[in-house]
Every structure is written in C-alpha cells, then in structure tokens.
Amino acid sequence: MESGGDATAxxxxxxxxxxxxxxxxxxxxxxxxxxxxxxxxxxAYTRRExxxxxxxxxxxxxxxxxxxxxxALLAGGRMTYRLPAFPSARRxxxxxxxxxxxxxxxxxx
Amino acid sequence: xxxxxxxxxxxxVAQDPDEGSTDDPRLAKRYERWDDMTEEYRQAxxxxxxxxxxxxxxxxxxxxxxVEMAPDFARKQMLLAKIQDEVGHGHVMARVxxxxxxxxxxxxxxxxxxxxxxxxxxxxxxxxxxxxxxxALLQNSAAIxxxxxxxxxxxxxxxxxxxxxxxEEGFHYHHAWDLAHExxxxxxxxxxxxxxxxxxxxxxxxxxxxxxPDNDTYQQNRMYQLGLKVDxxxxxxxxxxxxxxxxxxxxxxxxxxxLVHHDTETGTWVFASPDWVEVKRTLTEGxxxxxxxxxxxxxxxxxxARYRSAALRVAA
Numbered sequence: 001m002e003s004g005g006d007a008t009a010x011x012x013x014x015x016x017x018x019x020x021x022x023x024x025x026x027x028x029x030x031x032x033x034x035x036x037x038x039x040x041x042x043x044a045y046t047r048r049e050x051x052x053x054x055x056x057x058x059x060x061x062x063x064x065x066x067x068x069x070x071x072a073l074l075a076g077g078r079m080t081y082r083l084p085a086f087p088s089a090r091r092x093x094x095x096x097x098x099x100x101x102x103x104x105x106x107x108x109x
Numbered sequence: 110x111x112x113x114x115x116x117x118x119x120x121x122v123a124q125d126p127d128e129g130s131t132d133d134p135r136l137a138k139r140y141e142r143w144d145d146m147t148e149e150y151r152q153a154x155x156x157x158x159x160x161x162x163x164x165x166x167x168x169x170x171x172x173x174x175x176v177e178m179a180p181d182f183a184r185k186q187m188l189l190a191k192i193q194d195e196v197g198h199g200h201v202m203a204r205v206x207x208x209x210x211x212x213x214x215x216x217x218x219x220x221x222x223x224x225x226x227x228x229x230x231x232x233x234x235x236x237x238x239x240x241x242x243x244x245a246l247l248q249n250s251a252a253i254x255x256x257x258x259x260x261x262x263x264x265x266x267x268x269x270x271x272x273x274x275x276x277e278e279g280f281h282y283h284h285a286w287d288l289a290h291e292x293x294x295x296x297x298x299x300x301x302x303x304x305x306x307x308x309x310x311x312x313x314x315x316x317x318x319x320x321x322p323d324n325d326t327y328q329q330n331r332m333y334q335l336g337l338k339v340d341x342x343x344x345x346x347x348x349x350x351x352x353x354x355x356x357x358x359x360x361x362x363x364x365x366x367x368l369v370h371h372d373t374e375t376g377t378w379v380f381a382s383p384d385w386v387e388v389k390r391t392l393t394e395g396x397x398x399x400x401x402x403x404x405x406x407x408x409x410x411x412x413x414a415r416y417r418s419a420a421l422r423v424a425a
Contacts, residue, residue: 067143
C-alpha cells in the first residue's frame with residue numbers, strides 16, 4: 001500500500017444508471033482546490049451518462065494498493081470454504097468417504 | 110433506440126477482426142503505474158500520453174474557429190460538445206502523463222518552444238463549412254481505428270483513458286457522419302462540390318496520419334516492441350480504408366480510382382501514396398495553421414500564468 005501523495009490530484013467516483021448502482025472510480029483530475037476538482041470531474045467524466053452522484057477525493061487521502069498487494073487481495077479465491085460450491089462439494093466428499101469405509105468393512109466381514 | 114443505433118455504427122468502425130487474440134508475447138505483460146518498469150518504458154509511456162494530450166488539445170482548434178460561424182444553433186451546440194469532449198480528453202491524457210512525471214505545463218511549453226511534433230492532420234484549418242463534415246468523419250474514424258488497436262497496449266492507465274475517449278469519439282463519428290451526409294443529400298451543387306473536394310484533400314492527409322509504410326524493420330521499432338504501439342501502420346491503414354471507403358461511397362461521395370480502390374484479387378486497398386516529402390516538411394516546418402495554433406497556446410499560457418501560479422500557491 002502507499003499514500004496517493006500529490007496534493008493537487010483528485011480521484012473521481014461516480015454513480016451511473018441508478019441509485020442501486022455502486023460508486024465507481026472513473027478517473028482523475030488535477031485542480032488547485034476540491035470544488036474546482038469536482039467541477040473538472042463533472043466536465044470530464046459525466047458528459048452523457050445518467051450520472052446520479054459524483055465524488056472527488058484528494059489522492060493524498062487515498063491509501064492505494066500496489067502490485068505487492070495483489071497476492072493478498074486475490075487470497076479470497078484460494079479460500080474455497082467461502083465459495084457457494086463448497087458445501088455441496090464437502091457433502092459429496094463425505095458421502096464418498098463413507099461409501100469407501102462401508103465397502104472396506106464389508107470385505108472384512 | 111436511436112442512440113443505440115448511433116453507438117452501434119461507431120462500434121462497427123472500431124471493430125477489430127483480431128479482437129481477443131492475446132497470443133502476441135509483446136502484449137502479454139501489462140503495466141500498472143506502480144509496477145517495476147525500465148526507465149525506457151516509463152519514458153516511452155509518458156511520451157505517448159503527452160503526445161496524445163497535445164493532439165487532443167490542438168486538434169480542436171480547427172473546429173473552435175467555426176463555433177461562431179456554424180450555420181444553425183443545433184450545429185453550434187454539437188460542435189461545442191465535441192470541442193469540450195476533446196479538451197476533456199486532453200485532461201485525461203495529461204493525468205496519465207503527469208503520473209509518469211511529465212507536467213501538463215511541460216507538454217504545452219514543449220510544443221510552444223518547438224520541441225514536440227504535432228500530428229500532420231492538425232497543421233491545417235477548414236476553409237469552408239462544407240469541408241468540416243467529410244474531414245471530421247475521416248479524422249474520427251481514423252482515430253477510432255487507431256485507439257481501438259492501442260487499447261490492447263501494455264500501459265494500463267493509458268488503456269483505461271483510451272476506453273473513456275473511444276466512447277466519445279463514437280459520438281463525434283456520428284455527428285461528422287450526419288454533417289457529411291446532410292451536405293450530400295440536401296446541399297446545393299456548389300456545397301456538394303466543396304464536400305467532395307474536402308474528401309479528396311483529406312484522404313491523403315489521413316493516409317499519412319497512420320505513418321510511413323511498414324518496412325522490413327518495423328518490428329524493431331521500440332514502441333512496437335514495448336507494446337505501446339500495437340499494430341503496424343499498414344495494417345491500420347488497410348483496416349481504416351476497409352471500414353470507411355464504403356461509408357463514403359454510400360453517402361454519395363465519388364472515390365477516384367487513382368486515389369483509392371479495392372483490389373479484389375489481393376483483397377487489399379490500393380491508394381495513391383501520400384507525398385511523404387511534403388508530409389515531412391509539414392511536420393518539421395509546420396503546415397498552414399501551425400504558427401497560429403502555437404500562438405494560441407502561447408497566449409493562453411501567458412494569460413493564465415498569474416492565476417495558475419496563485420492557485421497552485423494556495424493549494425501547496
């Protein structure tokens with residue numbers, strides 16, 4: 001992670017299409033003050049879309065991930081127990097294991 | 110519905126037959142701003158973003174002159190929208206360059222002091238309203254073809270900026286098409302003559318815009334090797350001709366055989382070679398409007414210097 005630095009750079013976020021849509025990052029602008037930054041972002045990034053909300057944030061206030069964080073950010077994908085397919089896969093694995101044990105027991109009898 | 114149609118039309122121009130093929134090893138590794146990159150790569154990425162920033166800002170000047178001369182209010186509005194879009198593109202590209210260490214002031218000062226070259230097509234102006242439609246359509250479609258290819262490039266902040274820009278170029282495409290079409294269908298004989306003349310004047314300029322013909326060593330071009338230049342000049346030129354010549358033909362423009370024609374045997378477009386000596390002279394000495402555009406930027410920098418430095422002092 002790193003601080004965005006750069007006091008006159010602002011990151012712009014906008015909500016497009018509906019109030020149920022997330023704010024998304026649309027780009028950045030340079031301005032000497034936050035209100036001017038908001039207007040610059042409005043002119044550059046909300047020209048035709050149905051834009052319902054626009055935020056600007058000084059880049060220096062943003063903690064940004066860098067390439068070094070990507071492994072940690074992707075870690076969720078390795079944690080299969082968080083995924084929806086996990087319970088059924090677990091159930092199947094247990095059933096297979098039980099069947100195998102039963103089969104083995106049968107040979108012992 | 111109408112809007113979807115417009116966007117679809119522009120999309121067809123942009124469509125790239127090779128889309129989705131990522132087996133080119135040059136384009137496999139893509140970079141974020143914070144990634145380790147060689148100094149050569151950083152400078153090349155900064156150069157391409159600065160170059161495009163300048164092109165966006167200077168490229169509107171020829172249109173700007175016509176705002177007060179537009180023949181009706183709706184055309185004036187559409188022209189203003191285009192100009193504002195293009196200046197916005199300049200800002201977006203300036204941000205990409207700034208993050209790589211080139212300030213926007215530097216981009217403009219380098220231009221004013223003659224250290225950077227301007228794309229050949231932006232050295233000119235329009236002599237008549239009728240000239241604008243065909244010329245703008247040729248320019249926009251060439252930009253769309255060029256940008257669509259560059260979106261497969263390796264510097265991701267630049268790629269994201271291009272995606273935003275490309276969408277708006279689609280609107281300009283439609284505006285230009287409408288203007289070029291209107292003159293051919295409802296214009297007087299004299300207006301149609303001017304539009305046709307514009308087409309024949311601007312086709313060679315746009316053919317030159319894609320750069321010199323590929324030679325055997327184009328793959329040794331560093332921008333190409335770094336994946337900042339994606340396709341060869343000739344590939345882009347052929348793609349553009351293939352998309353746009355039928356569009357102009359359908360609107361009623363006459364395409365002189367000597368200027369451009371399709372060779373059905375080889376499946377390629379044959380065109381009169383641009384006068385490369387003249388193109389080179391334009392790039393080094395400046396075309397008819399170059400001096401005026403430089404002067405516009407110089408005056409703007411001078412006029413705003415006090416406010417800029419005051420604002421930045423407050424911000425610091």
